[in-house]
Amino acid sequence: MEVRARAPGKIILAGEHAVVHGSAAVAAAINLYTTTSLRLHPAGEGGGADSGVVELDLRDSGLTFSWPCSQLRGVLREESGRVGVPTPCSPDQLAAIAKLLEGHEIPEAKIWLSAGLSAFLFLYTSILGCRPGKAVVTSDLPMGAGLGSSAAYNVSMSGALLTATGAVGVGGGDGAEEWELFGKHDLELVNQWAFQGEKIIHGKPSGIDNAVSTFGSMIKFKKGEFTNLKSRNPVKMLITDTRVGRNTKALVAGVSERASRHPEAMASVFHAVNSISEELSSIVELAAEDEIAITSKEDKLSELMEMNQGLLQSMGVSHSSIETVLRTTLKYNLVSKLTGAGGGGCVLTLIPMLLANIVLDKVTTELESHGFRCFKVEVGGQGLQVS
Amino acid sequence: MEVRARAPGKIILAGEHAVVHGSAAVAAAINLYTTTSLRLHPAGEGGGADSGVVELDLRDSGLTFSWPCSQLRGVLREESGRVGVPTPCSPDQLAAIAKLLEGHEIPEAKIWLSAGLSAFLFLYTSILGCRPGKAVVTSDLPMGAGLGSSAAYNVSMSGALLTATGAVGVGGGDGAEEWELFGKHDLELVNQWAFQGEKIIHGKPSGIDNAVSTFGSMIKFKKGEFTNLKSRNPVKMLITDTRVGRNTKALVAGVSERASRHPEAMASVFHAVNSISEELSSIVELAAEDEIAITSKEDKLSELMEMNQGLLQSMGVSHSSIETVLRTTLKYNLVSKLTGAGGGGCVLTLIPMLLANIVLDKVTTELESHGFRCFKVEVGGQGLQVS
Numbered sequence: 001m002e003v004r005a006r007a008p009g010k011i012i013l014a015g016e017h018a019v020v021h022g023s024a025a026v027a028a029a030i031n032l033y034t035t036t037s038l039r040l041h042p043a044g045e046g047g048g049a050d051s052g053v054v055e056l057d058l059r060d061s062g063l064t065f066s067w068p069c070s071q072l073r074g075v076l077r078e079e080s081g082r083v084g085v086p087t088p089c090s091p092d093q094l095a096a097i098a099k100l101l102e103g104h105e106i107p108e109a110k111i112w113l114s115a116g117l118s119a120f121l122f123l124y125t126s127i128l129g130c131r132p133g134k135a136v137v138t139s140d141l142p143m144g145a146g147l148g149s150s151a152a153y154n155v156s157m158s159g160a161l162l163t164a165t166g167a168v169g170v171g172g173g174d175g176a177e178e179w180e181l182f183g184k185h186d187l188e189l190v191n192q193w194a195f196q197g198e199k200i201i202h203g204k205p206s207g208i209d210n211a212v213s214t215f216g217s218m219i220k221f222k223k224g225e226f227t228n229l230k231s232r233n234p235v236k237m238l239i240t241d242t243r244v245g246r247n248t249k250a251l252v253a254g255v256s257e258r259a260s261r262h263p264e265a266m267a268s269v270f271h272a273v274n275s276i277s278e279e280l281s282s283i284v285e286l287a288a289e290d291e292i293a294i295t296s297k298e299d300k301l302s303e304l305m306e307m308n309q310g311l312l313q314s315m316g317v318s319h320s321s322i323e324t325v326l327r328t329t330l331k332y333n334l335v336s337k338l339t340g341a342g343g344g345g346c347v348l349t350l351i352p353m354l355l356a357n358i359v360l361d362k363v364t365t366e367l368e369s370h371g372f373r374c375f376k377v378e379v380g381g382q383g384l385q386v387s
Numbered sequence: 388m389e390v391r392a393r394a395p396g397k398i399i400l401a402g403e404h405a406v407v408h409g410s411a412a413v414a415a416a417i418n419l420y421t422t423t424s425l426r427l428h429p430a431g432e433g434g435g436a437d438s439g440v441v442e443l444d445l446r447d448s449g450l451t452f453s454w455p456c457s458q459l460r461g462v463l464r465e466e467s468g469r470v471g472v473p474t475p476c477s478p479d480q481l482a483a484i485a486k487l488l489e490g491h492e493i494p495e496a497k498i499w500l501s502a503g504l505s506a507f508l509f510l511y512t513s514i515l516g517c518r519p520g521k522a523v524v525t526s527d528l529p530m531g532a533g534l535g536s537s538a539a540y541n542v543s544m545s546g547a548l549l550t551a552t553g554a555v556g557v558g559g560g561d562g563a564e565e566w567e568l569f570g571k572h573d574l575e576l577v578n579q580w581a582f583q584g585e586k587i588i589h590g591k592p593s594g595i596d597n598a599v600s601t602f603g604s605m606i607k608f609k610k611g612e613f614t615n616l617k618s619r620n621p622v623k624m625l626i627t628d629t630r631v632g633r634n635t636k637a638l639v640a641g642v643s644e645r646a647s648r649h650p651e652a653m654a655s656v657f658h659a660v661n662s663i664s665e666e667l668s669s670i671v672e673l674a675a676e677d678e679i680a681i682t683s684k685e686d687k688l689s690e691l692m693e694m695n696q697g698l699l700q701s702m703g704v705s706h707s708s709i710e711t712v713l714r715t716t717l718k719y720n721l722v723s724k725l726t727g728a729g730g731g732g733c734v735l736t737l738i739p740m741l742l743a744n745i746v747l748d749k750v751t752t753e754l755e756s757h758g759f760r761c762f763k764v765e766v767g768g769q770g771l772q773v774s
Binding site: 258320 | 645648649651652653655656658659662663666687690691693694695696697698699700701702703705707710711713714717718
């Protein structure tokens with residue numbers, strides 16, 4: 001039996017950085033997915049459960065890892081297997097996992113790898129115990145670019161594992177759709193497990209990335225509270241990955257320092273961002289039935305994006321690569337906004353419904369001539385799906 | 388007898404656009420001057436007062452104009468000659484001036500010319516009556532670029548005319564300085580006359596441009612009230628004129644429309660700008676005695692400029708030419724901000740005291756390669772001076 005689960009990446013539509021200072025922010029799913037294909041080996045195959053192996057094939061990076069099932073016992077806890085109650089990875093488990101990684105050669109350039117393998121080993125053993133099996137992971141998402149690649153990894157992995165164990169499942173549709181959706185209750189469970197994986201990778205994640213990847217659409221978050229938004233008329237955007245690496249912690253600290261140097265001005269800046277996020281939240285939930293309505297919705301969105309970008313620049317988190325994207329898209333009358341931490345990373349450009357493809361191609365070509373990588377995406381679509 | 392009076396241009400350091408919505412703004416004098424050299428013909432020369440001519444030589448544009456004194460009588464009012472009480476140009480005077488212009492060929496491309504000639508004829512006749520004389524005007528300032536060229540013209544002209552008539556005068560220094568300053572009372576009088584000239588050119592000027600050009604240094608203005616700031620340690624800036632023409636009225640209207648579409652967010656944006664202008668006002672008045680203190684002052688200024696620029700972008704008054712300047716200077720780690728209306732026009736770049744000349748040369752060359760025109764200026768220096 002093979003289970004395939006795919007989970008989307010995310011963008012921050014509004015409110016990054018300001019959210020740290022109490023403003024609302026809005027995150028949205030994008031149709032770039034990480035897909036986990038999981039095949040459990042039948043008992044007995046390869047010498048039975050205890051003598052089988054658990055394999056992880058990270059297809060995009062050409063790396064595969066395998067562990068004899070017998071070695072995985074050390075990671076298990078007494079309560080392991082109670083998949084209905086996601087539990088955090090204990091220090092003992094983490095130590096056992098670290099031991100499992102010792103024998104493997106991990107390329108220095110791939111610093112994310114240890115964390116990703118640890119999350120895999122934790123989720124696999126917590127949900128499936130020591131059953132032999134193989135997970136193949138592929139992804140459309142660039143890593144470390146702020147598009148939620150680790151959350152999509154944890155969500156698709158958790159979704160595949162929980163489906164394989166029977167803890168969650170799709171209603172068994174008519175088979176007309178390749179990909180099927182889970183019910184809300186099942187999604188909650190997947191989301192909680194994915195969050196445990198995120199904690200292994202990030203330490204103290206906000207939980208917003210895995211929530212967006214699991215539930216899809218858009219989520220408004222403010223002071224730790226999430227509100228699911230029903231996004232109508234998904235918008236198209238161009239995501240430009242500047243490929244400039246960022247130090248998110250330093251950027252966040254820089255904004256806080258600026259806020260302490262200019263408390264009054266920065267409080268107003270954060271307040272302006274809050275208003276923008278709230279306004280954007282109500283706009284995305286409006287249904288637009290015709291071209292005129294969609295165009296006017298796009299105009300509002302692009303104005304709010306432009307305002308938010310200006311405010312991010314006033315926080316000091318822009319970067320010359322971001323300015324290059326802004327300047328390039330502005331030539332074509334398109335509005336752009338950095339997404340995520342800034343200081344490089346990714347930039348969003350709203351693609352109006354009525355924009356000619358030839359213009360979009362020209363912008364893309366020009367952006368890519370700077371060494372950037374562009375993705376044309378739909379924003380606010382589905383979350384976790386299985387097939 | 389020849390009188391030379393020179394008056395500086397201005398930049399807006401902080402608060403443009405937001406000032407229309409009640410925020411504070413800060414304007415500063417720059418060491419780019421408009422100079423008026425005035426020579427009165429002795430009575431009898433050229434056939435006596437009534438048969439002499441009044442000439443205006445706009446040296447930079449190669450245009451000269453002259454009017455027989457006898458024709459100027461129509462512009463005079465009963466109270467003309469009471470130079471101590473500046474009075475606005477009456478509709479009758481304006482009509483008489485329009486008649487005086489009829490016989491002159493005014494190139495179509497020079498739309499500012501009629502207004503400039505009108506202001507000259509009004510100021511000349513109001514202050515000197517029909518005495519024959521010649522005024523030669525030269526200027527370092529680009530016209531229509533938001534650097535206060537018309538105010539500098541009116542202030543230098545008023546300063547020269549009032550000095551010639553003896554209504555104002557310098558104390559008669561030791562002659563060691565080429566240029567001498569007026570006393571406060573005299574400056575007030577020049578400023579009021581210059582304001583009358585500004586009204587002829589602009590209709591409803593705020594009065595800030597002529598005030599900065601007259602008094603120099605920096606002025607904070609908020610809700611129609613002016614506060615003179617004592618700027619210490621004048622800063623150096625690079626002014627880049629993008630040569631992109633702007634429609635100031637449309638830009639101001641655009642911000643107001645955005646404010647009515649997004650009242651809450653924009654109110655916060657304007658409030659943030661107000662905080663920046665207030666903070667900047669207190670920083671420029673701080674005396675910095677050593678390099679470390681000056682450097683830290685520059686750091687604060689450039690951070691406030693960056694914040695203000697971001698807020699201007701969130702108001703939607705940037706332009707691709709401005710973005711090009713920002714991106715170019717950012718490559719050299721220099722902070723820039725549009726000044727004035729935006730949508731093209733001029734951009735300020737703070738030049739840190741410790742910046743190597745070779746770097747400044749490189750930035751300038753790169754900016755000029757885009758077709759921009761750069762001016763290296765000192766900000767916050769003297770106002771009107773005579774020699």
